[in-house]
Amino acid sequence: MLNGRKRLITALSGLALVVGVGLVPSTPAQAEPDIDTVQARVDRLYHQAEQASERYNDARLELRDLTRDLKALEADQGRQDDRLDVVQEQVQQSVVRQYEGESLSSVGQVLVSDDPGKFLSQLSTMSAFNDMQSQMFDDYATELKALDIRRTATEKRQAQVTATKKQLAAEKATIDTNLAEAKSLLGKLKAEAREAIVSRGDVRTPASVPASGRAAAAVQYAMAQVGKAYVYGAAGPNAFDCSGLTMMAWAQAGVALPHSSSAQYSSGPHIAESDLMPGDLVFYYSPISHVGMYIGNGMIVNALNPSAGVQVSSLHSMPYVGAVRPG
Incomplete structure (x- = not known):
């Protein structure tokens, strides 16, 4: 009798297992993306890409203007360099003419100095400076200050050009990323659904x-x-x-x-x-x-x-x- 009960329980358990397995839903096929959802996402991606594109266009205009300004500043700096060289040569010649009582080494340092700032500093320490034409010294100091201003302006514009080029690259990357994602979303739809989105409007x-x-x-x-x-x-x-x-x-x-x-x-x-x-x-x-x-x-x-x-x-x-x- 006991063995009969065991066989019945075993049989019922097996039947329950079969029924249970039959009731477990099979994994459904991957559902097609909802058209409205994809439509909204694609529209948003296109809009974000267009925003980036227009910022890219703005940056291109800015880069054009910055590049033009930079060329003008570099030309102006070159002209100022030439003016400074002329004044420095005049000062050096005046030192030779007016020099008295200074060591040969101090005169030599002034005459061969390539650094405009150092030249000015050495010149101001020479006792011969007291006998020089003060206007000439002032002219040189003024020209040197003007050159420094132009150098600073040029360096600032160069930094702006570099930053704008980086912005252009970033905006281009945004455009490419959004466009690729939009194409990927469209690619997941069936041909008819994709055509409905592409031809909307x-x-x-x-x-x-x-x-x-x-x-x-x-x-x-x-x-x-x-x-x-x-x-x-x-x-x-x-x-x-x-x-x-x-x-x-x-x-x-x-x-x-x-x-x-x-x-x-x-x-x-x-x-x-x-x-x-x-x-x-x-x-x-x-x-x-x-x-x-x-x-x-x-x-x-x-x-x-x-x-x-x-x-x-x-x-x-x-x-x-x-x-x-x-x-």
């Missing part, structure tokens, strides 16, 4: 835009670029970023704009939204990091992002900041 077929004067040339150029690629830092002819597109469009009208959305915001008078006309530049986000061109009927043409490229969008498809009328 209020894209419309380019139409004839009524514009007059110089604005007509700018609008015509911008509209002709619809469908082209978005590339950070690009300004045509085959790809653009947002400020590169507006810069090149207004260049067709003879208006020079900087390659920077924030800098373009200061390129002309600010226009109320109710007064917008085709050709006006419209700006987005705070701080400003995107610019497009108004084309009428509540629409803009803009280089949107690497997925959408150059397209026509609604005026308020992004956080609107204000508008400027170039020229």
